[in-house]
Amino acid sequence: MAKKPRIVIIGAGMAGLTAANKLYTSTGSDHLFELVVVEGGDRIGGRINTSEFCGDRIEMGATWIHGIGGSPVHQIAREIHALESDKPWECMDGFSGEPKTIAEGGFELNASIVDPISTLFKNLMDFAQGKLTEDSAGSGGDACYYNFAAKAALKDCTSNGGFGNQSVGAFLRRGLGAYWDSCKDRGELNGYGKWSRKLLEEAVFAMHENTQRTYTSAGDLFNLDYEAESEYRMFPGEEITISKGYLSIIEHLASVLPPGVIQLGRKVTRIEWQPEGHKSILVPNGYDSRPVKIEFCDGSFMLADHVIVTVSLGVLKSGTGQDSGMFNPPLPPFKTEAISRLGYGVVNKLFLQWSPNGNRPANDKEKFPSLQIVFHTPESELRHEKIPGWMRRTASLSPIYNNSSVLLSWFAGKEALELETLSDEEIINGVSATVSGLLPVSKHKKEDKYNSPEFCNGNVESCDDNGVRFGKVLKSKWGSDPLFLGSYSYVAVGSSGADLDTMAEPLPKLGSTDSDHHPLQILFAGEATHRTHYSTTHGAYFSGLREANRLLKHYRCVGI
Ligand SMILES: Cc1cc2nc3c(=O)[nH]c(=O)nc-3n(C[C@H](O)[C@H](O)[C@H](O)COP(=O)(O)OP(=O)(O)OC[C@H]3O[C@@H](n4cnc5c(N)ncnc54)[C@H](O)[C@@H]3O)c2cc1C
Ligand SMILES: *[C@@H]1O[C@H](CO)[C@@H](O)[C@H](O)[C@H]1NC(C)=O
Ligand SMILES: *[C@@H]1O[C@H](CO)[C@@H](O)[C@H](O)[C@H]1NC(C)=O
Ligand SMILES: *[C@@H]1O[C@H](CO)[C@@H](O)[C@H](O)[C@H]1NC(C)=O
Numbered sequence: 350m351a352k353k354p355r356i357v358i359i360g361a362g363m364a365g366l367t368a369a370n371k372l373y374t375s376t377g378s379d380h381l382f383e384l385v386v387v388e389g390g391d392r393i394g395g396r397i398n399t400s401e402f403c404g405d406r407i408e409m410g411a412t413w414i415h416g417i418g419g420s421p422v423h424q425i426a427r428e429i430h431a432l433e434s435d436k437p438w439e440c441m442d443g444f445s446g447e448p449k450t451i452a453e454g455g456f457e458l459n460a461s462i463v464d465p466i467s468t469l470f471k472n473l474m475d476f477a478q479g480k481l482t483e484d485s486a487g488s489g490g491d492a493c494y495y496n497f498a499a500k501a502a503l504k505d506c507t508s509n510g511g512f513g514n515q516s517v518g519a520f521l522r523r524g525l526g527a528y529w530d531s532c533k534d535r536g537e538l539n540g541y542g543k544w545s546r547k548l549l550e551e552a553v554f555a556m557h558e559n560t561q562r563t564y565t566s567a568g569d570l571f572n573l574d575y576e577a578e579s580e581y582r583m584f585p586g587e588e589i590t591i592s593k594g595y596l597s598i599i600e601h602l603a604s605v606l607p608p609g610v611i612q613l614g615r616k617v618t619r620i621e622w623q624p625e626g627h628k629s630i631l632v633p634n635g636y637d638s639r640p641v642k643i644e645f646c647d648g649s650f651m652l653a654d655h656v657i658v659t660v661s662l663g664v665l666k667s668g669t670g671q672d673s674g675m676f677n678p679p680l681p682p683f684k685t686e687a688i689s690r691l692g693y694g695v696v697n698k699l700f701l702q703w704s705p706n707g708n709r710p711a712n713d714k715e716k717f718p719s720l721q722i723v724f725h726t727p728e729s730e731l732r733h734e735k736i737p738g739w740m741r742r743t744a745s746l747s748p749i750y751n752n753s754s755v756l757l758s759w760f761a762g763k764e765a766l767e768l769e770t771l772s773d774e775e776i777i778n779g780v781s782a783t784v785s786g787l788l789p790v791s792k793h794k795k796e797d798k799y800n801s802p803e804f805c806n807g808n809v810e811s812c813d814d815n816g817v818r819f820g821k822v823l824k825s826k827w828g829s830d831p832l833f834l835g836s837y838s839y840v841a842v843g844s845s846g847a848d849l850d851t852m853a854e855p856l857p858k859l860g861s862t863d864s865d866h867h868p869l870q871i872l873f874a875g876e877a878t879h880r881t882h883y884s885t886t887h888g889a890y891f892s893g894l895r896e897a898n899r900l901l902k903h904y905r906c907v908g909i
């Protein structure tokens with residue numbers, strides 16, 4: 350009697366569970382495969398980690414459906430009624446309210462300063478992403494701002510013979526330079542202390558750069574490839590969060606699998622495969638001809654015909670180093686080179702409980718404003734000394750919905766990594782010092798906006814560093830968790846979209862000696878294997894479908 354092919358999926362995140370769901374539901378009642386999902390952690394979901402904080406539902410990882418038009422995640426969410434909830438959840442009112450933009454030293458910035466820079470930044474990004482073209486600029490109303498982008502792009506062409514290896518960071522700064530060159534006489538600014546117009550404009554621009562760092566996970570935008578930016582695809586329509594939590598999508602995908610298919614606490618330490626010449630493996634009751642041997646941290650192992658690897662790019666980067674081989678024999682150079690060239694960064698979320706007066710929850714009238722934060726540049730002598738370095742590239746601090754007492758900030762790059770090492774007390778002190786640094790450095794006055802009753806409960810003293818305003822703290826730790834080693838991938842300078850395609854190629858390579866006997870031994874899915882939707886949950890979803898279909902097609906089952 351022929352054995353059923355055994356498929357082992359490594360990782361119970363979005364990609365792994367989508368593949369498992371597809372393989373299981375496509376092969377009818379006489380299930381053609383023996384299917385196992387092995388997960389190193391003690392929960393399913395991977396970088397989807399819905400949680401709860403002070404009575405609100407929050408997301409430690411994936412947060413948004415990036416455009417509802419055509420999103421498979423949105424479709425599932427709708428079908429399972431995950432978009433309805435009685436319990437308050439993160440961003441239930443969208444990007445709530447008009448944010449106040451505050452510059453270090455306590456200056457609330459007038460829209461006449463912020464808006465032109467915000468528009469400039471948006472247009473530069475639209476241009477980089479290919480949403481703003483020469484054609485649309487000719488007819489559109491933003492021709493002026495388009496010109497700055499075009500000038501920035503042109504400077505690039507003339508100085509470097511094409512976009513080649515240029516970064517988004519360099520392009521953005523050239524755009525700001527072009528803007529300044531074109532608008533020299535905008536007059537002096539008064540009433541902003543030692544901030545000059547140019548310093549303020551640069552700092553507002555830097556605030557948007559910091560937001561972009563969290564969107565892309567590129568800790569340094571000078572390492573984010575310019576050309577690949579225009580290959581990235583977004584779905585049209587609204588961006589929303591999932592009322593019942595992102596995990597409800599994961600649970601739905603897993604729900605079709607019989608008990609025992611998903612095995613938690615099964616961390617894979619080694620994958621032995623047979624790129625050429627096959628040997629049978631000795632097992633307790635004889636020899637087994639399955640080509641792949643998967644070893645676990647407890648010393649046990651499992652044999653498989655096919656393994657779908659869905660671990661993060663960070664885990665692959667660390668597992669394909671010279672001395673730490675997760676694969677035996679090691680992955681071929683075309684794979685390891687793509688793995689090392691692509692970018693993978695750290696993004697973390699920090700949740701803080703805010704209460705205006707001791708531990709009493711905020712009431713409706715005492716709302717923490719949605720803040721956009723503008724800091725002095727690192728070189729500036731005007732920096733408020735008590736604001737810690739790890740806070741200084743954070744673009745915002747806002748309630749997670751209109752009147753929530755839970756505040757959220759996003760961190761990227763080395764500041765995000767540093768955040769993971771801090772104690773709750775250090776975090777509270779740092780955030781308090783930052784909020785204080787946003788207050789006027791001069792003598793506090795009752796009429797100052799941020800000493801208003803809504804902000805400090807009418808008590809100016811409670812606004813100093815000793816005031817009890819922040820209670821509990823919860824932060825994600827994607828960078829140091831060995832099952833993730835970061836947050837999501839990006840195309841780094843020196844890499845390209847082609848490397849994402851390379852990530853997706855199965856092994857052994859087609860046409861190699863053993864591929865005829867034992868094809869598709871190792872398949873790759875996961876966010877970092879999708880050329881146009883990398884870094885997202887739906888990218889991970891598509892990649893899981895892709896690899897399930899590859900196997901279904903191989904066994905002549907019909908996939909979609
Ligand atoms: C802070 C943050 C915010 C985000 N925001 C959004 C957002 O708003 N919208 C969006 O679309 N996406 C967002 N993302 C990205 C999204 O979460 C990921 O792209 C997606 O969840 C990745 O799914 P995956 O299946 O590819 O990988 P993972 O979810 O990482 O799944 C891989 C699984 O493999 C397991 N594993 C790792 N090593 C081993 C091993 N050796 N043995 C066994 N198992 C192992 C891991 O534990 C994990 O469960 C965000 C991510 C983060 C971190
Ligand atoms: C948020 O609060 C403002 C006023 O404080 C109110 O006008 C608005 O309707 C509220 N939004 C939601 C979604 O509750
Ligand atoms: C912004 O500043 C301009 C010019 O200084 C002023 O005319 C305008 O009233 C200000 N707007 C607001 C909302 O304060
Ligand atoms: C970019 O290209 C130029 C010229 O081809 C080269 O000198 C430079 O080292 C490259 N930079 C990076 C970061 O690859």
Ligand SMILES: *[C@@H]1O[C@H](CO)[C@@H](O)[C@H](O)[C@H]1NC(C)=O
Binds near residue numbers: 713752753
């Ligand atoms: C927010 O405001 C609404 C409507 O006023 C109220 O029902 C709700 O309890 C408030 N939530 C919090 C967390 O204060």
Ligand SMILES: *[C@@H]1O[C@H](CO)[C@@H](O)[C@H](O)[C@H]1NC(C)=O
Binds near residue numbers: 398409824827830
């Ligand atoms: C997932 O969420 C829990 C809180 O529910 C948290 O303790 C854990 O650190 C989170 N995982 C990561 C990697 O941030």
